[in-house]
Amino acid sequence: MLKKMLAYGAIAGLIAGGVLSLIVLGPGEHGASGAWGMLIGYLTMxxxxxxxxVAIKRHRDEALGGAIRFWPAFALGLGISFVASVIYALAWEAALAISGLDFAGSYANSIIEQQKAKxxxxxxxxKLVADMERFKTSYANxxxxxxxxxxxxxxxxxIVSLVSAAVLRxxxxxxxRRD
Structure with missing residues (x-):
């Protein structure tokens, strides 16, 4: 099962992290912003x-003869999610390093401008400016x-693991399929 976690997790992480990197490293303005950026990001995830x-279903059908209990299915999903999350975080780090994007500065400035507009x-x-300066300092680490x-x-x-395990049990x- 570890092999499946690593394989499917790596692919999932490369999909989510790869699209994230393409957005950051793509031509023009760095990435989609605001609500669109969040929508694109979470849809990609x-x-x-x-x-x-897919992995839980294949494991259920191929290795377990068509039946799986909730907890083993959930554990497989969590393992895949963990690996994907690590790869996603590493992809973000690589994209930041390659692009030189000052994400924390851009984010802090946008929050400050939104609040000024309000x-x-x-x-x-x-107080907000001081909080954003602390955030930028923390985010640099x-x-x-x-x-x-x-x-x-x-x-x-x-959430995907919970739903998948609940449905596929x-x-x-x-x-x-029985051929």
Missing amino acids: LVGLSLVF GVSGEALA PAYRLPMTFTEIFPVGV NPRVLPA
């Missing part, structure tokens, strides 16, 4: 993590940035 469902000023704005990036995708993998759902 779902596409990559759909391999959790009319925030004075002490509240000064890979020991802070890597776990933060990991937690972008891993919860999505947990029923052998009547997409039953194995």
Whole structure:
């Protein structure tokens, strides 16, 4: 099962991390921003993590004769999600290093500008600016940035694993083909 976790997790991570890297390293302005960027990012994660469902089904049908219990299915999904999340985080690190993108600075500036547009000023704005400066300092540290990036995708993998394990524990759902 470890071999399946590594193989499917690597493919899922390369899909999610590869698209992320292409967006960051692509021509023009760095990446999609705001709601569109989040939508593209999470849809890409779902596409990559759909391999959790495929892997559980294949394992159920090929190795277990068409039946799997919830916990082994969930464990397989979590393993795949973990590997995919590590590869996704490493892809983000590589994209940042290659592109020279100042993500933290751009993010902090956009948050500050949004709050200014809402009319925030004075002490509240000064506190926000100080918070964003602390964020930029923290984000410059890979020991802070890597776990933060990991937690972008891993919860999505947990949800996909839960749903896949719950659905595929029923052998009547997409039953194995008998040739």
